[in-house]
Amino acid sequence: MSAPSDPAPNSSDYVSDVAAFRQDFRQYLRRLDCADAWRSAAFPSAEEGLAHDATVMARLHADNWIRYGWPEVVGGLGGTEIHRAVLYEELGQAMLPIPAQAWTLEVMAPATLKFAPHLAGEYLPNYLNGSEWWGQGFSEPDSGSDLASLRTRATEDGDGFVVNGQKIWTSQGGTAKRLCVLVRTGTPESRHRGLSMLLIDTDAPGLTVRPIALASGRRELAEVFFDDVRVPANRLVGEVGGGWAVTMFLMQYERGMYGYAALNKVLMELGRLRQYMVDRAVGQAARERFARVYVDVITAQARAATTVRKLAAGEAVGPESSIDKLLCSEAERAVNDLILDVARDHMMVNAAGAEAAELDTARAEWWYSRAATIMGGTAEVQRGIIADHILGLPKERRAS
Known part of the structure; x- marks a missing residue:
């Protein structure tokens, strides 16, 4: 990533005006000199991918954009979870991958801020600027x-x-x-x-x-x-x-903010797949399946947006966060299955050079999505929580 240019103003304007933050960040991404390289970046290993994403975090931090939504004690410029959600939305709209460090930042930083502010002030500034995760x-x-x-x-x-x-x-x-x-x-x-x-x-x-x-x-x-x-x-x-109290607080963000960011990522992948399908004039069945998966993703996103707004308002998110987790993980798997099925012939080829890294990344995303309904609490556990604590259904009878 090159040196900072066209940074966001260090002022309180964006804190009170999220619409202005969105509009100006969108314009920044359109003018960003490294956007094309970032958009097409692919690497043969997780370590290389994380190293690249760290430079993205550093650039967004140097230009001030990623600092909104975080308090000053961790090097932020103020704002709420809404600012962070908008940043993820605009990255997805610009077809730019969200840096992988953002996933774990969203899960652990809020809990550290609440339960160990001394640790947050000492270490989270480096997390936010990409120098550690x-x-x-x-x-x-x-x-x-x-x-x-x-x-x-x-x-x-x-x-x-x-x-x-x-x-x-x-x-x-x-x-x-x-x-x-x-x-x-x-x-x-x-x-x-x-x-x-x-x-x-x-x-x-x-x-x-x-x-x-x-x-x-x-x-x-x-x-x-x-x-x-x-x-x-x-x-x-x-x-x-x-x-346990720390964990329950953390889970709100793992299923809310993490989930919301992940859904913007899969929407970006659907955008890429749509162009692939247009270029190759795929059949009606694939187009109809694309539409069904798209509806599932935006439904999950709308549900997660409710959780983001609650977090931004300082409201506790209880067992309903299991709905976010269930919808998000199932949508993530559905998108990756659709990508594999539509582009199977292309994804199975042996390529060289830049295309090899791109295909290897796509295949790795599919493999990783196999765990989407398991990691962070299995889909079965989430359904149990929803049944017990939200719907109030009778307890399951276990065989003696």
């Missing part, structure tokens, strides 16, 4: 959606904690600078009441990160091992035993 250390080999059964233990020892255990399926874990780790500080029987959240550096002595190669060959996830890892007491996010 974090991973979310929740899942364990024997604990997927049932977070209350986590076994990675943090023992209080002097002025800090000693952590032992293992995490798995950590997104961006192989390149993350820090990890938000949910650990057990109470007894196993204490379930969710005995959990705490710690922010742990990945270069801490005793911490080992092993990237996981997916079916695509890309190392987008990692497993993490903790062997007597010492963590200072000031790295506690929230209170000892208060990790």
Whole structure:
């Protein structure tokens, strides 16, 4: 990315006038000198893709645009979740991929701001400018959606904690600078009441990160091992035993802001597919399927927009966030399935040069979408939450 040019004004005007923010950011993207390179960027590995996206974050930060929607304590310029949602919308409209670091930023930054403002002020400015990013250390080999059964233990020892255990399926874990780790500080029987959240550096002595190669060959996830890892007491996010409250707050953003950004990404992919279909004059059946998938995506987006507005207003989002998660994950899978089926002959070829990287990226997106209805809470779990806490349906009878 080249040096900053045509930056957003550092003023309060955009904070109070979201429409002006949208209009001027749209014009900025039209004039951006690196837009074409950004739009067509493709890389053969997850690590190279993240390195490229970090330069995108740095450019948007240097030009001030990505700083809106975040408070000044983390290097922001004010505003709310609405500003961030508009930024994602306009990137999608301009057919520009959202930087991958934005996904994890949306999940972990709000919780850090609320429960550990001292850590937010120290570290989130570097997250916002793309010079570091974090991973979310929740899942364990024997604990997927049932977070209350986590076994990675943090023992209080002097002025800090000693952590032992293992995490798995950590997104961006192989390149993350820090990890938000949910650990057990109470007894196993204490379930969710005995959990705490710690922010742990990945270069801490005793911490080992092993990237996981997916079916695509890309190392987008990692497993993490903790062997007597010492963590200072000031790295506690929230209170000892208060990790579940942090997690529930974080989930609102994982299913709201993350989901909204992801839906704008798949809308961008649908835009690319539409042009592909027009160029190749695909048949009526494919066009009708495209229309059905498009309706599913914008339906999910409209539902997620309601959650974004609640978050921006400071309202708590309860179990209804499971609706966002369910609709978003199913739409993401449907879009990637449609892309594969429509462009199957093209995606299966062996190409060279730039086209090889582009096709490899498209195939990797399809492989990764297989986990959309599993990661962050399975679709079955989300349906259970909706049935129990929203619809008030009778409890399922289990066989004796």
